[in-house]
Amino acid sequence: MTTPTKDVVIVGGGFAGLNAAKMLGNQAGVRVTLVDRHNHHLFQPLLYQVAMAALSPAEIAAPIRHILAKYRNITVLQDEVTAIDLVARQMVAKECTLPYDYLLLACGARHSYFGHEEWEEFAPGLKTIEQATEIRRRVLTAFEAAERTANPSEQRRHLTFVIVGGGPTGVELAGAIGEMSRYTLAQDFRNINPKLARIILIEAGPRILPSFGDALAGEATRDLEQLGVQVWTSSPVTGMDRDGVQVGRERVEASTILWAAGVTAASLGRQLGVATDRLGRIVVEPDLSLPNHPEVFAAGDQACFTHGRSTPLPGLAPVALQQGRAIAENILREIAGFTRQPFQYHDKGQLATIGRSKAIVEIGRLRFGGFFAWATWLVVHIYYLIGFENRLSVTMRWAWSFFNFRRGARLIVNKEWRFYPPANGKKRPGP
Amino acid sequence: MTTPTKDVVIVGGGFAGLNAAKMLGNQAGVRVTLVDRHNHHLFQPLLYQVAMAALSPAEIAAPIRHILAKYRNITVLQDEVTAIDLVARQMVAKECTLPYDYLLLACGARHSYFGHEEWEEFAPGLKTIEQATEIRRRVLTAFEAAERTANPSEQRRHLTFVIVGGGPTGVELAGAIGEMSRYTLAQDFRNINPKLARIILIEAGPRILPSFGDALAGEATRDLEQLGVQVWTSSPVTGMDRDGVQVGRERVEASTILWAAGVTAASLGRQLGVATDRLGRIVVEPDLSLPNHPEVFAAGDQACFTHGRSTPLPGLAPVALQQGRAIAENILREIAGFTRQPFQYHDKGQLATIGRSKAIVEIGRLRFGGFFAWATWLVVHIYYLIGFENRLSVTMRWAWSFFNFRRGARLIVNKEWRFYPPANGKKRPGP
Numbered sequence: 001m002t003t004p005t006k007d008v009v010i011v012g013g014g015f016a017g018l019n020a021a022k023m024l025g026n027q028a029g030v031r032v033t034l035v036d037r038h039n040h041h042l043f044q045p046l047l048y049q050v051a052m053a054a055l056s057p058a059e060i061a062a063p064i065r066h067i068l069a070k071y072r073n074i075t076v077l078q079d080e081v082t083a084i085d086l087v088a089r090q091m092v093a094k095e096c097t098l099p100y101d102y103l104l105l106a107c108g109a110r111h112s113y114f115g116h117e118e119w120e121e122f123a124p125g126l127k128t129i130e131q132a133t134e135i136r137r138r139v140l141t142a143f144e145a146a147e148r149t150a151n152p153s154e155q156r157r158h159l160t161f162v163i164v165g166g167g168p169t170g171v172e173l174a175g176a177i178g179e180m181s182r183y184t185l186a187q188d189f190r191n192i193n194p195k196l197a198r199i200i201l202i203e204a205g206p207r208i209l210p211s212f213g214d215a216l217a218g219e220a221t222r223d224l225e226q227l228g229v230q231v232w233t234s235s236p237v238t239g240m241d242r243d244g245v246q247v248g249r250e251r252v253e254a255s256t257i258l259w260a261a262g263v264t265a266a267s268l269g270r271q272l273g274v275a276t277d278r279l280g281r282i283v284v285e286p287d288l289s290l291p292n293h294p295e296v297f298a299a300g301d302q303a304c305f306t307h308g309r310s311t312p313l314p315g316l317a318p319v320a321l322q323q324g325r326a327i328a329e330n331i332l333r334e335i336a337g338f339t340r341q342p343f344q345y346h347d348k349g350q351l352a353t354i355g356r357s358k359a360i361v362e363i364g365r366l367r368f369g370g371f372f373a374w375a376t377w378l379v380v381h382i383y384y385l386i387g388f389e390n391r392l393s394v395t396m397r398w399a400w401s402f403f404n405f406r407r408g409a410r411l412i413v414n415k416e417w418r419f420y421p422p423a424n425g426k427k428r429p430g431p
Numbered sequence: 432m433t434t435p436t437k438d439v440v441i442v443g444g445g446f447a448g449l450n451a452a453k454m455l456g457n458q459a460g461v462r463v464t465l466v467d468r469h470n471h472h473l474f475q476p477l478l479y480q481v482a483m484a485a486l487s488p489a490e491i492a493a494p495i496r497h498i499l500a501k502y503r504n505i506t507v508l509q510d511e512v513t514a515i516d517l518v519a520r521q522m523v524a525k526e527c528t529l530p531y532d533y534l535l536l537a538c539g540a541r542h543s544y545f546g547h548e549e550w551e552e553f554a555p556g557l558k559t560i561e562q563a564t565e566i567r568r569r570v571l572t573a574f575e576a577a578e579r580t581a582n583p584s585e586q587r588r589h590l591t592f593v594i595v596g597g598g599p600t601g602v603e604l605a606g607a608i609g610e611m612s613r614y615t616l617a618q619d620f621r622n623i624n625p626k627l628a629r630i631i632l633i634e635a636g637p638r639i640l641p642s643f644g645d646a647l648a649g650e651a652t653r654d655l656e657q658l659g660v661q662v663w664t665s666s667p668v669t670g671m672d673r674d675g676v677q678v679g680r681e682r683v684e685a686s687t688i689l690w691a692a693g694v695t696a697a698s699l700g701r702q703l704g705v706a707t708d709r710l711g712r713i714v715v716e717p718d719l720s721l722p723n724h725p726e727v728f729a730a731g732d733q734a735c736f737t738h739g740r741s742t743p744l745p746g747l748a749p750v751a752l753q754q755g756r757a758i759a760e761n762i763l764r765e766i767a768g769f770t771r772q773p774f775q776y777h778d779k780g781q782l783a784t785i786g787r788s789k790a791i792v793e794i795g796r797l798r799f800g801g802f803f804a805w806a807t808w809l810v811v812h813i814y815y816l817i818g819f820e821n822r823l824s825v826t827m828r829w830a831w832s833f834f835n836f837r838r839g840a841r842l843i844v845n846k847e848w849r850f851y852p853p854a855n856g857k858k859r860p861g862p
Contacts, residue, residue, distance in 0.1 A: 039571060
């Protein structure tokens with residue numbers, strides 16, 4: 001008796017989806033389709049470096065279909081998933097509908113503005129290449145505008161950068177702007193001194209980097225202040241417009257506001273009618289499957305995994321990567337007639353970097369900061385960057401940019417490519 | 432007696448403007464302001480490689496203010512020039528107004544659709560980073576759409592690529608798409624065979640590459656056909672929509688149409704009330720100045736220079752570069768009390784490349800094609816790329832991408848970065 005080939009559909013080509021696909025690649029008994037609305041896998045831990053003009057998008061992203069080209073049983077489709085029919089076991093996307101025997105939901109997370117979605121226009125978040133390019137455009141354009149104007153208060157507004165949210169992303173963005181203004185841009189302007197840029201990191205909670213220990217967070221605060229970043233804690237943002245933010249009774253005039261304050265899981269999870277946590281993540285069983293739907297799994301930022309833990313697993317790349325692999329292994333195990341194994345997370349610790357040679361590292365009880373922490377951060381990221389595309393070159397190019405720190409990618413790229421206004425007089429319709 | 436410092440305003444940071452600025456940099460007696468609407472200088476001869484996903488934008492572009500940072504007498508402003516007041520000797524831009532003693536107009540050219548400006552929406556041209564990214568997005572998205580659909584006629588339409596215009600840019604684009612479909616993408620798809628892509632290079636005139644000799648153009652045609660490119664000569668395009676082009680009585684269904692057919696000088700020249708040629712270029716005196724306005728110069732794609740020649744100088748990088756330098760030298764000469772020299776062009780020949788190891792070269796009477804021509808093309812471009820930024824790294828990264836030919840930059844980047852629709856219900860207003 002031969003078992004018929006099982007259709008595995010993976011939604012999302014991030015760390016979870018991509019690693020699940022790799023593990024299922026060229027295995028007997030499974031036919032895999034990976035669907036993502038982007039054509040590329042993104043190495044998100046380095047996305048802030050694209051936003052800060054140190055790296056080009058292509059250096060931290062690669063076409064998903066190229067990464068998976070050697071697995072003949074995997075098809076990659078660029079499409080946007082709109083619904084899951086749990087009863088008919090079908091995934092519905094904009095351009096196609098796919099039946100599945102197994103489904104993996106790994107669509108990740110997006111920014112949450114806590115009910116103030118209108119703030120996105122003023123304060124972009126950092127989850128996609130497009131957003132990183134937009135942030136880069138805004139930061140560099142602010143320096144250009146400051147150079148152009150003779151009005152001192154306008155100049156001050158253009159040279160004020162507000163980052164909302166004191167987690168690792170906020171800290172990395174603030175540190176990178178500090179470094180850019182103090183080192184990279186220092187000599188390039190005539191009418192302004194980029195070193196006088198005012199950079200404010202605003203955190204609603206009592207301290208930055210709440211997932212790290214007290215001592216390390218304190219060290220990070222001092223490192224940030226050396227780069228000219230002011231850290232405001234216990235300061236919830238209460239209002240925002242295109243010219244600044246309101247923090248309690250204080251108004252900060254700033255033409256650049258960046259959002260690193262909160263995330264929420266992709267909305268697909270909430271549409272399924274299963275339990276989700278307050279971040280919209282699907283509450284999963286010990287094997288990462290959905291309650292009453294053992295054929296459907298969730299992983300990464302879309303899963304809320306609490307088994308044997310006091311708090312759910314955090315939204316980190318190692319969590320997503322290990323979950324993707326575990327799900328693929330369980331599928332293969334079940335097809336081979338064995339029982340599933342519960343997921344076990346191997347804690348790899350956490351890292352955050354603050355500028356060129358400062359970072360903080362927590363691995364189990366090991367906690368340290370400074371240059372050695374930064375070197376650890378570098379090695380870990382180089383290692384995973386190699387892992388993700390197996391290309392020495394990506395790493396070499398990246399390491400070069402990093403050591404050189406020239407921020408070679410300081411391009412302001414506009415959104416509009418057309419020159420001639422459209423003939424019908426309408427406001428430039430999309431093609 | 433000391434002469435007062437002269438204000439030199441340069442409009443445009445292309446080959447002409449940048450090289451004029453470099454020559455005036457740190458010279459006594461001049462204060463230079465360079466105005467460009469982009470923040471970067473673009474190495475345009477390699478722009479088609481960005482469009483074809485072989486290079487990243489940052490590899491062929493660099494911030495103008497960074498290139499000129501070491502010249503303390505040069506200020507760089509990002510602004511869009513709207514008018515020139517020849518009488519008051521003022522340059523008027525959107526954000527500022529600058530008086531000048533000398534003015535250099537070097538705003539380059541843009542695509543011309545010969546009165547069919549509505550075609551731009553269907554067939555982008557290739558002059559800016561934004562356009563290159565748009566072309567890349569369209570070409571890669573067409574392959575994705577073809578992979579997704581099961582409808583054979585739709586698939587055929589998605590796999591048909593039309594390039595309008597048989598000059599060097601059209602030939603380079605067509606060759607690169609041929610190569611991409613035959614080599615780079617060949618293994619990455621499951622439902623389509625990228626090798627079956629239909630690539631049509633459409634030229635209205637009797638043959639492609641009219642600026643080259645007959646024999647070389649014939650060689651280029653054969654090279655293109657080896658890469659699967661069909662060359663249609665004497666075939667003027669008469670109509671166009673988002674699904675294809677009309678060529679006489681023949682309709683070609685194609686979801687990707689690229690425009691490489693014609694250019695026109697920046698409109699600023701036409702607003703001055705001076706004589707322009709049919710391409711909108713300012714007819715200049717032997718020293719590149721405007722008739723009756725010796726203090727105003729035009730260079731590069733914006734100048735029509737005919738002195739001692741049967742045809743005007745073509746729109747090539749070496750022409751612009753030499754003209755920019757010659758103008759700067761004349762300004763310095765005049766300030767020092769000497770008379771101006773007429774401009775003399777030193778012909779460096781012309782090159783066009785057709786894929787990875789084929790090219791054609793014409794230097795004076797020397798005409799050759801094939802691998803040696805391609806090697807010449809490579810050396811010339813590496814040399815000028817070094818020259819333009821003095822960074823070995825740019826060249827190394829570029830050479831690596833080129834030899835490897837993996838087209839590492841195969842990212843489809845969308846235009847929209849927002850996730851949440853704006854609160855007021857309007858269609859996503861700009862910030």
